[in-house]
Amino acid sequence: MQYYISSRNKNNAVTGHEAIIKGLADDGGLYTPLHLSFHINAADLLHLSYQETALLILKGFFPDFSEEDLKECVYGAYNERFDNPAIVPLTRISDAHLMELYHGPTSAFKDLALTILPRLMSKSYAMENRNDTIAILTATSGDTGKAALSGFADVPHTAVTVFYPHVGVSPIQKKQMETAEGSNVCVIAVNGNFDDCQRMVKQAVTSKEVLDACDGVVISSANSINIGRLVPQIVYYCTSYAKLVNDGVIACGNPINFVVPTGNFGDILAGWLAKKAGLPIYKLICASNTNNVLTDFLRTGTYSIHRDFHTTMSPSMDILISSNLERLLFLASDYDDMKVRTWMQDLQTEGSYTIDDDLLHTIQSDFAGVWTDEDTCSSTIHDLYEKEKVLIDPHTSIALSGLRQYRKETGDPTPAAVLSTASPYKFCRSVYRSLTDIDDPDDFDAMDKLNALTGVKVPKNLADLKDKPVRFHETIEVKDGLSRIAARIEEISHDNH
Numbered sequence: 278m279q280y281y282i283s284s285r286n287k288n289n290a291v292t293g294h295e296a297i298i299k300g301l302a303d304d305g306g307l308y309t310p311l312h313l314s315f316h317i318n319a320a321d322l323l324h325l326s327y328q329e330t331a332l333l334i335l336k337g338f339f340p341d342f343s344e345e346d347l348k349e350c351v352y353g354a355y356n357e358r359f360d361n362p363a364i365v366p367l368t369r370i371s372d373a374h375l376m377e378l379y380h381g382p383t384s385a386f387k388d389l390a391l392t393i394l395p396r397l398m399s400k401s402y403a404m405e406n407r408n409d410t411i412a413i414l415t416a417t418s419g420d421t422g423k424a425a426l427s428g429f430a431d432v433p434h435t436a437v438t439v440f441y442p443h444v445g446v447s448p449i450q451k452k453q454m455e456t457a458e459g460s461n462v463c464v465i466a467v468n469g470n471f472d473d474c475q476r477m478v479k480q481a482v483t484s485k486e487v488l489d490a491c492d493g494v495v496i497s498s499a500n501s502i503n504i505g506r507l508v509p510q511i512v513y514y515c516t517s518y519a520k521l522v523n524d525g526v527i528a529c530g531n532p533i534n535f536v537v538p539t540g541n542f543g544d545i546l547a548g549w550l551a552k553k554a555g556l557p558i559y560k561l562i563c564a565s566n567t568n569n570v571l572t573d574f575l576r577t578g579t580y581s582i583h584r585d586f587h588t589t590m591s592p593s594m595d596i597l598i599s600s601n602l603e604r605l606l607f608l609a610s611d612y613d614d615m616k617v618r619t620w621m622q623d624l625q626t627e628g629s630y631t632i633d634d635d636l637l638h639t640i641q642s643d644f645a646g647v648w649t650d651e652d653t654c655s656s657t658i659h660d661l662y663e664k665e666k667v668l669i670d671p672h673t674s675i676a677l678s679g680l681r682q683y684r685k686e687t688g689d690p691t692p693a694a695v696l697s698t699a700s701p702y703k704f705c706r707s708v709y710r711s712l713t714d715i716d717d718p719d720d721f722d723a724m725d726k727l728n729a730l731t732g733v734k735v736p737k738n739l740a741d742l743k744d745k746p747v748r749f750h751e752t753i754e755v756k757d758g759l760s761r762i763a764a765r766i767e768e769i770s771h772d773n774h
């Protein structure tokens with residue numbers, strides 16, 4: 278059986294479906310796979326569809342689920358709700374391959390995990406014969422929120438509450454959340470940044486005020502702290518690898534690099550799990566924007582949040598505390614829970630920690646860190662469109678420009694796939710400005726202009742957004758977070774009775 282253990286206490290071991298239900302471990306740690314019992318053989322992937330690959334990976338990581346349950350989850354999630362039958366198509370550009378991860382219902386890569394997570398959760402509950410309501414608390418830097426709202430809308434026995442930073446998300450992202458449909462959803466803006474939202478949600482699981490309100494309700498998370506979100510993200514590393522072999526870009530078994538625009542370190546950690554399980558990956562290139570805390574960490578071994586927080590044109594990466602790094606530290610240190618506890622404690626009290634040289638070298642053999650400033654992010658969007666007529670969003674631009682910088686620094690000629698994480702239409706104002714130098718303050722206006730200029734189709738969910746009625750208006754202060762969560766839980770508990 279594949280077990281998952283808490284990164285802060287390795288004796289706290291659960292099976293996959295138990296980890297999915299809980300989200301975060303009671304000790305505040307993250308559930309992390311213990312000794313991968315599953316091996317990915319690249320040759321086996323070559324002729325599989327996206328759905329078949331997903332089934333293979335999920336079976337490998339969650340052997341406690343029945344094959345029939347997993348099939349239902351996979352085919353219920355990855356179907357015509359995606360506007361491309363490949364689910365994740367690749368586009369070739371002159372120096373890389375773009376993995377288009379934005380063809381799902383909310384036009385961001387979060388859909389790849391959040392269309393399936395609610396299904397995995399429902400099955401997990403059925404396995405435990407439980408009938409409490411799962412209260413999903415989600416902090417978002419913009420994209421997770423809408424993808425969770427869409428994935429969980431009207432799913433029986435669940436209720437979703439999303440917290441997003443009042444200033445920081447793009448107007449399109451904001452409108453996507455404020456107009457969320459479903460009787461079990463709630464959206465709250467927070468007068469703070471993403472880290473404040475994430476901290477609130479993490480604290481809720483151990484807060485007495487909140488736990489006292491949990492009558493018939495259990496709290497879980499749709500953030501990438503939930504292992505049920507990470508495992509589905511392994512799939513597209515595998516399908517993209519297979520596609521590149523089938524297209525003759527690499528020989529089967531030869532390595533490739535993946536470049537990942539990184540915020541909470543969830544997406545890139547899924548790539549690392551793929552590598553651990555046997556997918557031929559040489560380097561995972563961790564691309565950051567001006568919030569370059571991870572670049573510094575990967576280069577020096579010191580993680581320090583004593584720095585300015587920047588609001589950038591790639592808001593989904595405006596994060597200083599990257600939660601999933603904890604899983605990397607735990608796995609790469611061979612499950613040293615004592616050390617992980619100390620580092621996380623230091624991060625909380627001192628705002629920084631430094632890992633040992635040995636561990637840093639281990640991590641550096643798999644990861645490289647690069648970052649890109651705002652001007653280069655803009656010019657990369659501009660130049661790619663001018664030269665190749667390919668339109669990318671700012672997050673993808675951070676990754677592409679990071680790849681070019683990495684190649685310049687290292688001379689590493691390994692073929693590379695760039696994770697293209699959002700539709701350019703989610704960030705119309707910045708993308709339009711990058712192309713034309715015209716700053717149109719109205720994002721919906723910029724959407725039309727961008728479409729007229731490039732002819733690139735606007736995804737339907739975004740085109741429909743402008744005229745949708747706003748349902749949620751609430752903004753709260755950070756200090757009121759826990760009592761607001763308690764009130765929301767009480768409401769859910771009432772509805773349940």
Ligand SMILES: *Cc1c(COP(=O)(O)O)cnc(C)c1O
Nearest residue numbers: 420540541542543544593698699
């Ligand atoms: C969430 C997000 C990221 C960062 O992914 P992490 O898993 O948080 O590292 C990058 N780009 C976009 C568009 C996103 O929505």
